[in-house]
Amino acid sequence: MKKINLGLIGFGAVGNNVLKLFERNRDSIEQKIGSSIEFSYVCDKNSARLREIKKKVKKVTTDWHRVVKSQSVDIVIELIGGENPARDIIISALKNNKNIVTANKLVLAKNWEEIFSLARKKQKLVYFEAAVGAGIPVVQALNEGLAANRINRIIGILNGTTNYILTKMTREDIDFETALKHAQKQGFAELNPKLDIMGFDTAHKLSILTSIGWSTWLKLENIYVEGIEKIAVEDVKFAYNEFGYVIKLLGIARQIDNKLEIAVRPCLIPKTHPFASVDNEYNAVLLDGDACGEIIFYGKGAGGFPAASAVVSDIMFLARQISAGTAGKIPYVSYEPAKKLSFLSVEQTEGCYYLRFNMADRPGVLSKISGILGKCKVSIASVYQKEPLFKYRRGVPVLMLTHSTNESALKEAIDEIDKLKITKSRTVLFRIEELK
Amino acid sequence: MKKINLGLIGFGAVGNNVLKLFERNRDSIEQKIGSSIEFSYVCDKNSARLREIKKKVKKVTTDWHRVVKSQSVDIVIELIGGENPARDIIISALKNNKNIVTANKLVLAKNWEEIFSLARKKQKLVYFEAAVGAGIPVVQALNEGLAANRINRIIGILNGTTNYILTKMTREDIDFETALKHAQKQGFAELNPKLDIMGFDTAHKLSILTSIGWSTWLKLENIYVEGIEKIAVEDVKFAYNEFGYVIKLLGIARQIDNKLEIAVRPCLIPKTHPFASVDNEYNAVLLDGDACGEIIFYGKGAGGFPAASAVVSDIMFLARQISAGTAGKIPYVSYEPAKKLSFLSVEQTEGCYYLRFNMADRPGVLSKISGILGKCKVSIASVYQKEPLFKYRRGVPVLMLTHSTNESALKEAIDEIDKLKITKSRTVLFRIEELK
Numbered sequence: 001m002k003k004i005n006l007g008l009i010g011f012g013a014v015g016n017n018v019l020k021l022f023e024r025n026r027d028s029i030e031q032k033i034g035s036s037i038e039f040s041y042v043c044d045k046n047s048a049r050l051r052e053i054k055k056k057v058k059k060v061t062t063d064w065h066r067v068v069k070s071q072s073v074d075i076v077i078e079l080i081g082g083e084n085p086a087r088d089i090i091i092s093a094l095k096n097n098k099n100i101v102t103a104n105k106l107v108l109a110k111n112w113e114e115i116f117s118l119a120r121k122k123q124k125l126v127y128f129e130a131a132v133g134a135g136i137p138v139v140q141a142l143n144e145g146l147a148a149n150r151i152n153r154i155i156g157i158l159n160g161t162t163n164y165i166l167t168k169m170t171r172e173d174i175d176f177e178t179a180l181k182h183a184q185k186q187g188f189a190e191l192n193p194k195l196d197i198m199g200f201d202t203a204h205k206l207s208i209l210t211s212i213g214w215s216t217w218l219k220l221e222n223i224y225v226e227g228i229e230k231i232a233v234e235d236v237k238f239a240y241n242e243f244g245y246v247i248k249l250l251g252i253a254r255q256i257d258n259k260l261e262i263a264v265r266p267c268l269i270p271k272t273h274p275f276a277s278v279d280n281e282y283n284a285v286l287l288d289g290d291a292c293g294e295i296i297f298y299g300k301g302a303g304g305f306p307a308a309s310a311v312v313s314d315i316m317f318l319a320r321q322i323s324a325g326t327a328g329k330i331p332y333v334s335y336e337p338a339k340k341l342s343f344l345s346v347e348q349t350e351g352c353y354y355l356r357f358n359m360a361d362r363p364g365v366l367s368k369i370s371g372i373l374g375k376c377k378v379s380i381a382s383v384y385q386k387e388p389l390f391k392y393r394r395g396v397p398v399l400m401l402t403h404s405t406n407e408s409a410l411k412e413a414i415d416e417i418d419k420l421k422i423t424k425s426r427t428v429l430f431r432i433e434e435l436k
Numbered sequence: 437m438k439k440i441n442l443g444l445i446g447f448g449a450v451g452n453n454v455l456k457l458f459e460r461n462r463d464s465i466e467q468k469i470g471s472s473i474e475f476s477y478v479c480d481k482n483s484a485r486l487r488e489i490k491k492k493v494k495k496v497t498t499d500w501h502r503v504v505k506s507q508s509v510d511i512v513i514e515l516i517g518g519e520n521p522a523r524d525i526i527i528s529a530l531k532n533n534k535n536i537v538t539a540n541k542l543v544l545a546k547n548w549e550e551i552f553s554l555a556r557k558k559q560k561l562v563y564f565e566a567a568v569g570a571g572i573p574v575v576q577a578l579n580e581g582l583a584a585n586r587i588n589r590i591i592g593i594l595n596g597t598t599n600y601i602l603t604k605m606t607r608e609d610i611d612f613e614t615a616l617k618h619a620q621k622q623g624f625a626e627l628n629p630k631l632d633i634m635g636f637d638t639a640h641k642l643s644i645l646t647s648i649g650w651s652t653w654l655k656l657e658n659i660y661v662e663g664i665e666k667i668a669v670e671d672v673k674f675a676y677n678e679f680g681y682v683i684k685l686l687g688i689a690r691q692i693d694n695k696l697e698i699a700v701r702p703c704l705i706p707k708t709h710p711f712a713s714v715d716n717e718y719n720a721v722l723l724d725g726d727a728c729g730e731i732i733f734y735g736k737g738a739g740g741f742p743a744a745s746a747v748v749s750d751i752m753f754l755a756r757q758i759s760a761g762t763a764g765k766i767p768y769v770s771y772e773p774a775k776k777l778s779f780l781s782v783e784q785t786e787g788c789y790y791l792r793f794n795m796a797d798r799p800g801v802l803s804k805i806s807g808i809l810g811k812c813k814v815s816i817a818s819v820y821q822k823e824p825l826f827k828y829r830r831g832v833p834v835l836m837l838t839h840s841t842n843e844s845a846l847k848e849a850i851d852e853i854d855k856l857k858i859t860k861s862r863t864v865l866f867r868i869e870e871l872k
Contacts, residue, residue, distance in 0.1 A: 017727070021584055024586075024726070025585070025586055028586065028651070029584060032583055129581060135725075135727065137576075137731075140580060141573045141576070141577070144752075145565060145573025145576045145577075145749055146749060147465075147468055147749045147752050147753070148457055148461060148744070148745050148751075149461070149745055150464065274710050274713060289571075289745060290741075291453070291457050291571065291741045292735060292742050292745035292746075293739075293741070293742055294735060294736075295571065295733070295734065295735035295736075296735065297731070297732070297734075299728060299732065305726075305729070306728050308584070308727055309582065309727035313581055313582060315584075316580075321762075321766065324762070324765040326762035326765050329760040329762050330759075330760045334467070334468040336467060
């Protein structure tokens with residue numbers, strides 16, 4: 001039996017569970033891959049972490065350079081997260097002719113071209129199933145199982161932290177700040193949750209999925225990003241009770257003629273759609289291909305074991321190829337550097353919207369609002385105005401859903417409305433995604 | 437650019453769409469695989485079908501032997517369905533050192549050992565994504581993306597015809613026979629729908645998924661199979677209106693200690709579960725692994741294009757490996773012939789049940805039924821009895837949900853109840869699957 005040597009860098013929650021999963025399922029794993037697995041190196045900057053596992057692995061080190069340069073290591077597993085030194089580890093490992101498994105969405109989203117060009121040049125593989133949706137095998141599906149399709153849409157609930165917070169706000173009627181504190185207490189949000197709540201983590205994952213789906217690098221700068229930090233609990237309630245919608249933070253990529261709309265933003269989705277019951281740390285991805293139609297993947301998008309499921313499955317697939325001498329002969333990611341895409345700016349997109357105006361409680365308000373909307377060619381589908389459900393320091397809420405309209409026309413109308421004296425605070429706007 | 441030569445056998449709905457998909461997406465397909473694709477042979481026993489496409493392909497024939505023996509063919513694509521000659525085509529193609537793509541669940545379920553042993557011996561690949569869930573890439577997910585997991589459960593809505601019929605019965609309040617006629621009219625049911633409605637098609641697919649999940653051949657004879665042909669519309673209504681359940685035909689495999697429960701049967705599932713909104717020709721599969729947790733795949737489980745999505749993606753993955761000279765060096769399916777599994781018979785399994793008794797309308801009936809159930813240690817969770825919603829020729833319905841109970845104890849109780857004089861017709865029983 002051949003032996004495959006692993007160099008694991010980053011021994012946090014995921015790294016720990018990778019080792020545990022190997023301990024637990026070693027027999028079936030080695031049976032499936034036809035070779036044995038050894039952890040030649042485990043590396044972490046925190047030497048206390050290493051002390052605990054010294055007996056279980058061959059060598060421990062705090063210096064990642066030793067791992068990527070080691071002659072004996074076949075696969076480098078990068079699990080430290082963050083931008084650097086993670087990027088340096090991946091690049092340096094490729095230069096040292098290692099195959100890679102990583103869970104690092106940020107580094108991939110920011111360095112797609114460099115990493116996959118180098119991997120191709122070196123005939124090495126970079127696997128990264130855990131980078132999107134943890135254990136949900138959506139990366140492989142896009143790369144291989146659905147490869148025949150022209151992708152029309154990719155829409156996902158891709159971030160556990162924001163989804164946990166929005167679930168709490170929806171189901172328990174609490175505001176954003178309180179829900180965030182809950183999430184931090186439960187370990188579902190980092191102490192510095194900015195990357196998550198401002199939508200950037202979702203953008204990293206959307207960049208990865210779309211880069212595969214459209215066979216070219218979809219850079220972060222092309223993605224419109226809006227977070228959940230300004231969502232008011234009253235909008236969550238109005239959307240649900242009055243109109244039958246749930247607010248979710250969506251990553252959305254949609255091909256419209258020859259242009260791509262690509263955005264991360266909180267959207268209203270119908271409460272009857274499967275996405276509406278994707279709660280807490282669960283993720284879901286909708287892939288819409290020209291032959292397969294709509295396919296939805298659903299599962300835990302966060303957590304040590306779900307991520308370890310993806311990391312270890314990646315290791316197994318690599319190990320089989322290394323044993324057979326075939327690893328790297330076929331690139332995993334289909335990447336056409338020369339391919340150019342055009343984009344629709346968010347203002348150029350069209351859709352239906354939820355609007356909450358905050359108006360002085362006096363006659364003529366509705367006529368004023370609807371007059372301006374009409375002038376800007378925004379057509380109103382529903383209006384809701386009654387005694388306030390929530391106490392406002394000033395003004396009363398007027399809710400509207402629009403028919404499909406151009407976002408720039410809508411924003412023009414809102415700008416005008418927000419300047420009126422009868423408008424008490426800035427108008428709230430959410431895109432409605434029917435997901436059809 | 438290398439050229440990969442295809443031999444397509446069976447030019448029905450799927451075969452037709454495979455050719456169409458190649459025509460439509462040829463550029464991106466060839467770009468992704470780095471070689472060109474040619475249809476060297478298209479074979480069908482119906483020569484009229486061949487006449488139409490003569491110009492688009494190199495050669496047509498009504499004799500499959502010529503295809504599998506052709507020196508020029510790299511991949512044989514078997515799309516004729518049914519047992520024979522499909523099995524002979526696959527075996528003969530492997531013997532002639534061809535790689536295979538097939539959509540044939542029946543042949544795989546019945547000949548797993550022969551096909552995959554021969555493939556391994558010949559170092560050839562047999563891909564079969566389209567055999568289960570059409571375009572949903574669940575076969576690859578089980579083989580590769582989730583390979584690290586010990587699988588605890590596989591539960592699926594796997595047959596479009598029965599799901600279409602049950603959806604009609606649920607949503608339109610029509611009986612089985614009428615719904616079946618609808619399905620046939622809409623092209624969702626064969627003229628001879630026996631394989632589908634009696635549950636055998638679901639059993640074939642469940643055999644395939646479980647054979648991968650447990651790395652050994654799960655034979656059809658080990659699967660308890662019950663169809664939907666005896667489902668009465670009143671049970672569909674009672675389940676939905678009185679208890680909040682939807683009836684779906686499920687394929688279920690569940691590891692309980694060291695034994696496997698494996699069955700195809702109509703079950704009640706909660707109407708709030710994502711499976712409850714899997715309607716018409718859609719399929720869904722729940723995979724529960726020890727690391728990944730519950731993962732659900734959802735999409736169109738039938739139709740020419742969804743199946744073609746899987747077939748062409750399989751061809752692409754094979755073509756890349758053939759070009760790189762790596763095809764067959766790693767077996768696709770992990771199959772351990774020596775592995776032995778023990779099974780739980782359906783009587784040994786435990787669960788909650790829906791019961792409909794049909795009783796004479798007289799005092800003491802409820803006490804009689806509950807007495808017998810109690811004696812057999814079947815504990816009652818809910819009872820429903822009021823003026824009949826449906827007109828019965830004889831008797832009135834008494835509905836019960838049980839707490840978790842052993843199925844053999846329950847059947848013993850029902851046998852005794854069915855022999856009572858006050859019992860007007862055989863008791864109806866459905867398993868409840870909470871899918872938790």
